[in-house]
Amino acid sequence: MEKAIEVKGLQKSYKQLHVLKGVDFEVEKGSIFALLGSNGAGKTTIVRILTTLLKSDGGTATVNGFDIAAKPDYVRQSISLTGQFAAVDEILTGRENLIMIARLRHLKYPRHVADDLLNRFDLTDAADRRVSTYSGGMRRRLDIAMSLVGKPQLIFLDEPTTGLDPEGRVEVWK
Numbered sequence: 075m076e077k078a079i080e081v082k083g084l085q086k087s088y089k090q091l092h093v094l095k096g097v098d099f100e101v102e103k104g105s106i107f108a109l110l111g112s113n114g115a116g117k118t119t120i121v122r123i124l125t126t127l128l129k130s131d132g133g134t135a136t137v138n139g140f141d142i143a144a145k146p147d148y149v150r151q152s153i154s155l156t157g158q159f160a161a162v163d164e165i166l167t168g169r170e171n172l173i174m175i176a177r178l179r180h181l182k183y184p185r186h187v188a189d190d191l192l193n194r195f196d197l198t199d200a201a202d203r204r205v206s207t208y209s210g211g212m213r214r215r216l217d218i219a220m221s222l223v224g225k226p227q228l229i230f231l232d233e234p235t236t237g238l239d240p241e242g243r244v245e246v247w248k
Contacts, residue, residue, distance in 0.1 A: 075102050075103075076102065076103040077100050077101065077102060077103065077136070077139075078101045078102065078103045078104075078105070078137070078138060078227070078228050079099070079100065079101040079107070079124065079135070079136070079137055079228070080100050080101075080134075080135065080136045081097055081098060081099050081100070081120075081124075081133070081134075081135045082098050082133055082134050082135070083096045083097070083098065083132060083133035083134065084096070084097040084098070084120065084123065084130055084132070084133035084134075084135060085097075085130060085131045085132035085133050086116070086119050086123065086128070086130050086131050087131055093116045093119050094116045094119060094120065094123075094130070096133065097116070097120065097133070103227075109121070117232075118158070118232055118233075121155070121230050121232045123135065123142065124137055124142060124149075124230065125137075125149070125150070125153060125155045125230055126142055126146040126149050126150055129143070130142075130143075137149045137152070137153060137228060138152040138153070138227050138228055140152065152226060152227045152228060153226050153227065153228045153229070153230060154221040154222065154223075154224075154226040154228070154229045154230070155221065155229075155230045155232070156217055156218050156220075156221045156229070156230070156231050156232065156234050157232050157233075158232050158233045158234075158236045159236065159237070160213040160214055160216070160217040161217060161220075162205050162213055162216050162217055162220065163205065164204065164205045164206040165204065165205075165206070166204070166205060167201065167202050167203055167204055167205065168192060168197050168200055168201050168202075168203065168205055168208070168212075168216050169185075169188050169189075169192060169201040169202055171205060171216060171220060172184075172187065172188035172191055172192065172216075172219060172220060172223060173185060173187075173188045175220050175223040175224075176188060176223050176224070179223055179224040181223070181224055187223060187224075188201075189201075191219040191220075191222060191223065192219070194219070195215045195216065195218070195219045196215070197212060197215060197216060197219070200212060209242070210237060210238050210239075210242050211238055211241070211242035211245040211246055214234060214235065214238060214242070214246045215245065215246055217234070218231075218234060218246065234246060235247070
């Protein structure tokens with residue numbers, strides 16, 4: 075079985091506060107894996123370390139076969155991250171946001187990529203409106219659609235329904 079993620083002895087402290095103390099786990103390719111725990115348990119810290127946004131204090135981790143410390147650029151090229159808050163440009167339209175990401179990922183036919191994702195996430199009718207006019211659920215759906223541009227090998231979702239009402243949560247999970 076190939077591993078998408080392998081973590082051994084991961085450690086992280088903020089001054090005297092030990093957030094991660096020897097965390098170990100593996101995730102098989104093609105699987106869905108959830109980190110569960112109470113607030114402050116270190117879930118977001120683990121995600122930030124694995125996505126190369128934060129350096130660990132100890133231990134090792136590989137993502138898609140790349141050591142996060144030795145080859146962070148390779149890790150970033152093979153993953154996507156949807157954080158707790160929508161990372162969309164509100165001045166642009168939904169279509170423009172998707173086209174921008176497709177261009178940043180050097181994809182051919184960025185408009186086709188955008189149109190496909192707008193359709194998959196039921197955003198076609200709002201595609202040419204500024205994102206500032208979108209509801210919270212629409213912004214989150216756009217944010218998740220943006221994380222699928224380029225078909226990354228691994229997608230990290232860090233509380234993608236934070237701040238949404240129950241209807242918005244259902245909408246995003248669909």
